[in-house]
Amino acid sequence: xxxxxxxxxxxxxxxxxxxxxxxxxxxxxxxxxxxxxxxxxxxxxxxxxxxxxxxxxxxxxxxxxxxxxxxxxxxxxxxxxxxxxxxxxxxxxxxxxxxxxxxxxxxxxxxxxxxxxxxxxxxxxxxxxxxxxxxxxxxxxxxxxxxxxxxxxxxxxxxxxxxxxxxxxxxxxxxxxxxxxxxxxxxxxxxxxxxxxxxxxxxxxxxxxxxxxxxxxxxxxxxxxxxxxxxxxxxxxxxxxxxxxxxxxxxxxxxxxxxxxxxxxxxxxxxxxxxxxxxxxxxxxxxxxxxxxxxxxxxxxxxxxxxxxxxxxxxxxxxxxxxxxxxxxxxxxxxxxxxxxxxxxxxxxxxxxxxxxxxxxxxxxxxxxxxxxxxxxxxxxxxxxxxxxxxxxxxxxxxxxxxxxxxxxxxxxxxxxxxxxxxxxxxxxxxxxxxxxxxxxxxx
Amino acid sequence: xxxxxxxxxxxxxxxxxxxxxxxxxxxxxxxxxxxxxxxxxxxxxxxxxxxxxxxxxxxxxxxxxxxxxxxxxxxxxxxxxxxxxxxxxxxxxxxxxxxxxxxxxxxxxxxxxxxxxxxxxxxxxxxxxxxxxxxxxxxxxxxxxxxxxxxxxxxxxxxxxxxxxxxxxx
Numbered sequence: 200x201x202x203x204x205x206x207x208x209x210x211x212x213x214x215x216x217x218x219x220x221x222x223x224x225x226x227x228x229x230x231x232x233x234x235x236x237x238x239x240x241x242x243x244x245x246x247x248x249x250x251x252x253x254x255x256x257x258x259x260x261x262x263x264x265x266x267x268x269x270x271x272x273x274x275x276x277x278x279x280x281x282x283x284x285x286x287x288x289x290x291x292x293x294x295x296x297x298x299x300x301x302x303x304x305x306x307x308x309x310x311x312x313x314x315x316x317x318x319x320x321x322x323x324x325x326x327x328x329x330x331x332x333x334x335x336x337x338x339x340x341x342x343x344x345x346x347x348x349x350x351x352x353x354x355x356x357x358x359x360x361x362x363x364x365x366x367x368x369x370x371x372x373x374x375x376x377x378x379x380x381x382x383x384x385x386x387x388x389x390x391x392x393x394x395x396x397x398x399x400x401x402x403x404x405x406x407x408x409x410x411x412x413x414x415x416x417x418x419x420x421x422x423x424x425x426x427x428x429x430x431x432x433x434x435x436x437x438x439x440x441x442x443x444x445x446x447x448x449x450x451x452x453x454x455x456x457x458x459x460x461x462x463x464x465x466x467x468x469x470x471x472x473x474x475x476x477x478x479x480x481x482x483x484x485x486x487x488x489x490x491x492x493x494x495x496x497x498x499x500x501x502x503x504x505x506x507x508x509x510x511x512x513x514x515x516x517x518x519x520x521x522x523x524x525x526x527x528x529x530x531x532x533x534x535x536x537x538x539x540x541x542x543x544x545x546x547x548x549x550x551x552x553x554x555x556x557x558x559x560x561x562x563x564x565x566x567x568x569x570x571x572x573x574x575x576x577x578x579x580x581x582x583x584x585x586x587x588x589x590x591x592x593x594x595x596x597x598x599x600x601x602x603x604x605x606x607x608x609x610x611x612x613x614x615x616x617x618x619x620x621x622x623x624x625x626x627x628x629x630x631x632x633x634x635x636x637x638x639x640x641x642x643x
Numbered sequence: 644x645x646x647x648x649x650x651x652x653x654x655x656x657x658x659x660x661x662x663x664x665x666x667x668x669x670x671x672x673x674x675x676x677x678x679x680x681x682x683x684x685x686x687x688x689x690x691x692x693x694x695x696x697x698x699x700x701x702x703x704x705x706x707x708x709x710x711x712x713x714x715x716x717x718x719x720x721x722x723x724x725x726x727x728x729x730x731x732x733x734x735x736x737x738x739x740x741x742x743x744x745x746x747x748x749x750x751x752x753x754x755x756x757x758x759x760x761x762x763x764x765x766x767x768x769x770x771x772x773x774x775x776x777x778x779x780x781x782x783x784x785x786x787x788x789x790x791x792x793x794x795x796x797x798x799x800x801x802x803x804x805x806x807x808x809x810x811x812x813x
Contacts, residue, residue: 208680208780332719340719344727344737352744360751367755370764371778375680378775394764398777400690402762403682408695409758416747416754423743630681636780638656638804 206476208630215372215624216379218472222619230615233608240605243598244319252322256596260589261581265599266320269606271573272456273313274354274428275449278421279457280306281361284368285417288410294485296632297477300625301468302461303365308613309460310358312606317350319602346430353427360420364413370396371406372622425453432576438519439580442507448500452572455493455539458486459565466559468618477624480553487552490565494543497572501540515585522583523575527592531571532579538568650793651772651809652784652800657685659804660782664689666799667786676772678783686782697757704753705746712742772811781806 222230247254257264280302287295318327330351332341341348374396377389396402426446433445442448462483469478508516523532542564546552551561578593617623634640654660660677664686667675677686716738724732758764772785784805786796793810800808 212779332715338723340723342727343716343720343741344730344734349737349740352741356744356748359748363751363755367758371681375778378778394759396764396778397773398678398680400677400679400683400686400692402764403679404687404692405695405697405758405762407682408697409701409754412697412701412754413751416751419743420747423740423747427740627681635657635683635685636655637658639658 206629206633208633208636211477211626211629211633212375212379214474214477215622215626215629216376218623219376219619219621226615226619230612233611233615236608237605237612240602240608243601243605247319247598247602248324254596254598256594256599258591258593260584260591261578261593263320263577263581264593265574265595265603266316267577268570268573269603270313270316270320271428271449271577272570273309273316273606273610274425275453275456275569275573276460277306277309277313277357277361277457278425278450278453279461280304280309281364281417281421282454282457283461284364285414285421288414289418292485293632294482296628297474297479297624298461298465298482298486299628300368301465301623302457303361303368304614304617304621304623305457305460305464306361307358307365308610308617309457310354310361311613312610314354314358315606315609317347346427346434349427350431353424357420357424360413360417364417367406367410367413368625369621370394371398372626374398375626376622422450425449432580437580437584438513438515439504439523439576442504444500444503444507448497451493451496451500452569455490455497456565456569458490458493459562459569462486462558462562463566464614466555466562468623469555472618472623474624477629480555483555483558484549484552487546487558490543490561491546494539494546494565498540501536519580519583523579526579526583528575528579528582532575535568535571535575538564539572542568649772649811650786650788650796650800651811652786652803652805653774653776653807653809654782654784654804655780655806656804657683657782660784661685661689663784663800663803663805666803667784667796670795670799672786672788672792672796672799674787676785676787678773678777678781678785680778680780680782695761697754697761700757700760701750701754704756705750707753708745708747708749709742711749712745713738715745716741785811 255264255266283295283302284299284306287299318324321327330341330348332343370393373389374393377386377393380386380389426449429445429449432440433442435441465478465483469475505520508520511517523529542561545557545561551557582593583590652663654663657679660679664675664677668689668691675690677690679686717733720732720734726732774781774783777783784800786800788796797808
């Protein structure tokens with residue numbers, strides 16, 4: 200955000216709280232359309248529960264497919280939210296201020312979406328709670344040596360901590376809304392949510408300390424979560440999965456895809472709500488530079504995977520990677536390379552990374568590319584492992600596509616509600632970076 | 644029920660607020676409540692506040708979380724000892740993941756608890772000694788004092804540049 204701008208504290212309050220005005224017809228039509236897609240996704244899921252997992256397109260040898268791809272995709276999307284809100288907070292990167300709330304919201308909603316997929320993927324989804332360690336009549340405990348259980352704890356902790364971080368960050372801003380709104384139901388709701396916040400130095404002192412600790416916890420947590428997700432694969436000996444580079448490769452990929460999703464979401468919000476003064480080109484440029492960095496890390500991982508397959512002399516590894524590039528799914532592999540490694544190179548040009556339209560289009564390419572990255576890792580590896588007799592092709596079914604579309608609708612439903620109910624930009628943090636009003640400055 | 648008598652100054656400028664705090668403290672008025680629309684280091688320094696004790700909550704929660712992670716994984720594994728892949732029953736490397744996750748989880752929950760308890764955050768909206776403009780663009784100082792000191796406090800607040808001075812029971 201540009202500190203030289205004519206923003207005042209009152210204007211910050213006014214412009215951000217104005218976003219919560221009565222929803223327009225456009226918002227309602229978008230919301231109803233979103234609910235319709237969600238209803239279709241729900242129908243597909245119920246159909247699958249009723250009929251059995253066979254309708255999901257699972258065929259020998261591919262029993263992890265689009266659902267697990269979606270799981271990894273959404274967990275990845277969640278990562279940049281914490282990166283922007285926690286890691287960049289610890290580094291005092293100012294360009295995060297006006298976008299961090301949106302990315303934090305994105306984190307919480309993306310984890311809520313991701314968490315659905317391991318359950319959707321279960322043959323008996325109603326037994327999902329067996330993954331939790333609780334005393335039971337079977338006198339069994341969960342297997343703490345299994346990566347799937349690591350996932351339960353990592354994703355569960357991540358959802359809890361990012362939700363707390365998200366809510367606590369909003370308390371002062373909700374108080375600002377409480378002090379402004381007049382209508383009774385809204386006033387009561389915001390009064391309850393603001394927890395009686397007054398903005399006293401006493402409160403700020405504890406708040407800033409607590410916020411610092413949340414950031415300090417969230418930083419290693421975010422790295423641990425996607426490392427754990429990568430171990431779901433790396434701990435097995437399937438060719439294409441059994442690799443030590445997976446954790447950093449997955450974490451970089453997660454941040455890369457999450458940043459792209461932030462741009463995809465922020466660009467329309469900025470335009471619709473006229474937030475150009477708050478979310479400036481410099482904010483986008485900061486994100487674009489981080490996209491270049493993470494794109495290069497991801498590209499490096501793609502190259503190293505090939506190199507290791509060749510250098511190790513392991514015929515199964517080499518066979519797997521040659522199959523990715525030249526086999527039945529080669530189109531998806533090259534889509535991934537084009538979207539994740541080639542298209543982001545355009546961001547090296549300042550003209551491109553400061554052009555909002557270009558950034559938006561590039562972010563869409565990255566979203567697509569990163570979804571295919573997960574698809575390629577999961578499906579191609581399973582399709583083509585050790586024994587040629589066990590090889591097989593996977594075809595996505597309409598049920599899986601319906602559930603996937605439903606998951607996007609689920610995510611956007613929360614997001615549409617969020618921008619109309621809660622402050623999408625941080626009022627107090629934006630004020631923090633504005634020059635404080637002084638009598639001395641006024642006298643000059 | 645009015646328990647304490649107080650004077651309440653509303654300021655537009657941060658430097659006037661800081662000046663008023665310093666003067667009030669010099670005049671031995673230590674029971675001050677200062678309000679601002681964002682966290683300000685200048686105000687905090689002028690008040691010479693002690694470091695927040697939220698950190699002890701964080702430390703306690705994190706330690707408890709780590710211990711829980713260790714005991715949960717070790718004791719449940721020993722309760723049903725099945726050896727898998729010739730690995731030890733108590734396999735510490737994978738258990739460390741749970742230790743870490745529970746450290747973060749309990750540490751964060753305890754920090755939240757520490758924040759709620761120490762900031763005395765509750766559900767009700769502030770009724771006294773509060774002005775809705777504090778969440779927008781004004782700074783405020785509430786001085787808790789005896790009835791005979793009210794004039795003196797009012798004078799300090801006005802001389803330091805308060806836009807308004809009000810009297811209220813706290």
